[in-house]
Amino acid sequence: MARIEGVLDRNWLTNGGPLVEEFEGEVAAVSGVRHAIATCNGTLALEIAISAAGLAGEVITTPFTFVATAHALRRLGITPVFCDVDPVTHNIDPAQVERLVTPRTTGILGVHLWGRPCAVDELTDIADRHGLRLLFDASHALACSSGGRMIGGFGAAETFSFHATKFVNSFEGGAIVTDDDALAERARLIRNFGFADYDQVRALGTNGKMAEVAAAMGLTSLESRDRFTAVNHQNHAAYRTGLAGVQGIEVVPYDDEELTTRQYVVVEVDETAGLSRDDLQEVLWAENVLARRYFYPGCHRVEPYVTEQDEQRLLMPATDRLAHRLLTLPTGTGVDATDIDVIAGIIERAVELGPLLASALPRRQPAPTPVAPMPSDGQASPE
Known part of the structure; x- marks a missing residue:
């Protein structure tokens, strides 16, 4: 409530306020990456990351996930190509991914289901050999690790959800995390209608910004994650x-x-x-x-x-x-x-x-x- 009262006292409700910036810094630190771009929900985080990564055509993904993973691709005109999962890990099966690669394939979108990591090394190898972009829907995986390394820094980018039912929530929210400086810059442009400055629009964008009151909840929730x-x-x-x-x-x-x-x-x-x-x-x-x-x-x-x-x-x-x-x-x-x-x-x-x-x-x-x-x-x- 102290944070929310601060938002009201400052009269700065949205558009990259101090709490959003602080929240982005905390999420980046938890994930061990340079960039966290906060969004108003996890679905838009996915859509913005997909756009910023330049995906098109076909993207291989898992059918065993919340439907937002597939919808984020489809709403951007991309065809989700479903790949069956490993029956033990419940994550996309890399042994089957390679058979689905076609000339139209531009990327792979994995999901760290239940916070249990995908086969990151195998998927990275497949993506590298075929010149594909690799993204991860990490909605379940904030503060989880794979091979001793924090989830958030794998592939070109990963995305989180801070929906009200999540381990850490911001009422409703999401974030894109990455170590790719150019992708992070594109994601920030897309998140804010393509604005690079007060009245300079440099890209096609949307309204994906997180509000200050959501960041207030996100920061408070992060404090209790242990x-x-x-x-x-x-x-x-x-x-x-x-x-x-x-x-x-x-x-x-x-x-x-x-x-x-x-x-x-x-x-x-x-x-x-x-x-x-x-x-x-x-x-x-x-x-x-x-x-x-x-x-x-x-x-x-x-x-x-x-x-x-x-x-x-x-x-x-x-x-x-x-x-x-x-x-x-x-x-x-x-x-x-x-x-x-x-x-x-x-x-x-x-x-x-x-x-x-x-x-x-x-x-x-x-x-x-x-x-x-x-x-x-x-x-x-x-x-």
């Missing part, structure tokens, strides 16, 4: 303990050798659980536990992509499998060990009664194709 991380680690460990030995339920692990914020608790529900992931979600919702299926049904199966691609392009077996098996559970500072004990107990009991519950729950009709995306709610929209 506490947020500690709570998330405790919660993740508590879920792993509480669900250990529950048949058919696996808590997706993080690499203890890397810095991770563990802002997501993801469980994989397999057939041995005796009930489906969707059945388990219905049980949890009935108990007011708002678990969420991510990223159902995959970008390749929502509009406009599902009707634009031939059947062969829709074959994403690893993505389809994960989209029908993964469930995220409540975590963060609003959840404590007692809550987790209750949630784990509900899941354990649901599995014990799996076949009985499955037969009692209403039967869903198979979703038609094309499949509409789920409506967004809070961290259901991990932009």
Whole structure:
């Protein structure tokens, strides 16, 4: 509130005020890069980074991500070429990326899902050999590392989201981070309508600026990131303990050798659980536990992509499998060990009664194709 009152006292509400500049400096420091360009949301951060990197034609990306990743490309007239994911890491599979490179390919857009890093070295090698630009959607990965190096400095640029449901939030916001001086300069131009000075427009741009009140929240949130991380680690460990030995339920692990914020608790529900992931979600919702299926049904199966691609392009077996098996559970500072004990107990009991519950729950009709995306709610929209 002191920061917000300062904004009002200064009468400087937007257009690169002192709090935005301070926030950019802090984000750059956390990420170990020279430049952070704050934006009004994570989607525009992606669009601006894509434009500043000069991408066009086709860009290879993952279908197992929030739809903003694909939409940012498509809205700029670029064709997202979906590449299936590694079933273990849940990230884009570099072994399949190279087969998708065509003369129209200009870049690769990876996503560090759950804050677990992509195969950065392999993707960098592919991009270098084919003369492609490499970008990363790092919306889940602020303050995480890959190979001991902070996420933020890989590829030509990476982008963060500071949506209200994120580990660090600015109410709504985003940022582009990079060590590429020229790309950073272009991104700053694009973010502010192409203005290079008071009345000098030097490029095609948009209005992607972060407001001062958002930066006030972002700075305040950053100050608490160590506490947020500690709570998330405790919660993740508590879920792993509480669900250990529950048949058919696996808590997706993080690499203890890397810095991770563990802002997501993801469980994989397999057939041995005796009930489906969707059945388990219905049980949890009935108990007011708002678990969420991510990223159902995959970008390749929502509009406009599902009707634009031939059947062969829709074959994403690893993505389809994960989209029908993964469930995220409540975590963060609003959840404590007692809550987790209750949630784990509900899941354990649901599995014990799996076949009985499955037969009692209403039967869903198979979703038609094309499949509409789920409506967004809070961290259901991990932009």
